[in-house]
Amino acid sequence: MNAVGTSLTSLLGEARRAARAYPTLLRVGLSEVVAYRAEFVVWILTTNMPFVMLAIWHAVASDGPVGRFGQKDFIAYYLGGWVIRLLTSTWLVWELSMEIRAGTLSARLLRPLHPLFAFSAQHLAALPMRLLIVTPVVAALVWLAGDRLAIRDPRILLIFLGAMVGAWLLIFFVMVLLGSLSFFLESAVGVFEVWLALFAVMSGYLVPLELLPAWVGRIARLSPFDSMLAFPLETLIGLRSLGTALRDLLTQWAYVAVLAAAGLSVWRRGVRRYVAFGG
């Protein structure tokens, strides 16, 4: 009980320190993103698969709906998917892998704030720039398929916002988990590529889950991949009822807790093995 109490006190202390440091970290992070703006925009534009898929499915649906999806539904799905993907993805696995291999993680470990708080601030600081980039696509989405958006219902809107925060956290902790494998492997980027392939199929990023073979769709909906994209996306465009969305929100946050625990556990074990190469 004492150990639990001590851990909790330490965690609360860490959270308080993080809260005090966060505004500065966000400001400095935003300055960094602005400094890298050209590279950042190019990198963002490499996330273009939803547009390719939209072109294909839009053509396929010209002869009639595919399942529940007509042309307008595909527009809503893929534009919405692109926006959600941009606002919830992080690149932490690359950074962690590189910093662990090169030993540059040392500088972060020497600072009196958990490196994951600093990483999270750095990534959240990029959100304003991302919002700027997605704004025209959001406008196109509202103009072309505004009637498909279910978030006019404030209850759905609240669930959607919760789902967006949950998706960001879920992906962040998956990145922590995968990136921390670099403490044990030569590089975690290979594992990440496998994860990315699974994500593309199981999250509905490439194809709506209900258009996958039924058994694949069932597995996907039970997996955390659903919570990362399909759940917020299908909530946004009204493919999930209020009751289902509420249940899926709880599932999503349960996955957040599980993956946070797993990611932090691997991180802690990894830091013990850290060899701080270089210098």
Add this chain to the structure above:
Amino acid sequence: MSYAWPVVEVLELTKTFRVHRRAPGVRAAFGSVFHRPTESVNAVQGLSFRIGEGERVGFLGPNGAGKTTTLKMLSGLLHPTAGRVTVAGYVPFRRDPAFLKQITLVMGQKQQLLWDLPPAETYAMNRALYEIPRAQAEETIRELVAVLEIGDLVNKPTRQLSLGERMKCELVAALLHRPRVLFLDEPTIGLDVSMQAKMRAFIRHYNERFRAAVLLTSHYMDDVTALCPRVIVIDHGKLIYDGDLKVLVRQIRPDKRLTLRLSTLIERAALEKIATVISYEGGQAVLSVPPERLNVTVQTVLATLPVMDLAVEDPPLEEVMREMFKGPVPAAESVDPTSTRADEAGVG
């Protein structure tokens, strides 16, 4: 000056790494897919020492001796395999924020400054992370910027700074929180001679101003000679000397160096009659003289040679180190690791 309270205590510290071994070639590469032989490398073995508040200690040894590994364990980056370490009363590898606020590790080959932003942004970030009151941070930055003469550089993107400028800005970032313990790993690497001298002066200034303990590794022996009255020498991860630098020099190379500047050129043979000639070029001669013959030799030199200038020095530390590591390790002037050496070394 007394340094009764040790800020760094190391007892039987050991670090063993497991490393993969693979022969070169395609066959070995394929073989390693199925079987990766590993072996243990003892980077640090049973190391013990103490450092008192305000001490400046040189940490010496050949490449691969375990100096950087030790510094990383002292700063909490590496977990020791065995042994005990406390720094400022904390166990480093737990990386308690209160501990991290009391130390700094400067690695000449690594940087913490944000590459595309001016150093001022790193300082702002560190101020937030170390929870330094704004007024104190501003005062520290003002003072460090003045001493290091970096002025407007703090507002220029880091990537546009020269190596020397960057190192000075790095030091400000590393010292902004006024750490009590400084671990400096090659802080002057790559810097020109004048910049090295400035950095040394600054480190001494900081040490005296804040009574901070300094543990310094450097391949530039001038850094150590200028800053550290006490040295700890390790080889193959083991302590081989801990004590006064002058005593070490006398023990390994007892001879003195007599540097002469002559007003007219003379035959080398004339010098060789007086003492062993280390070098003689352009009217400047360096002689090696046994300490017991120093007085007689100086008198002879002054009486018989056209001397404009004369200086008596210890042999350079580089030579002492070369001598120390070329043969069997000398009987160490080992110390009781439970006693603080600073008083004996007369630091301060």
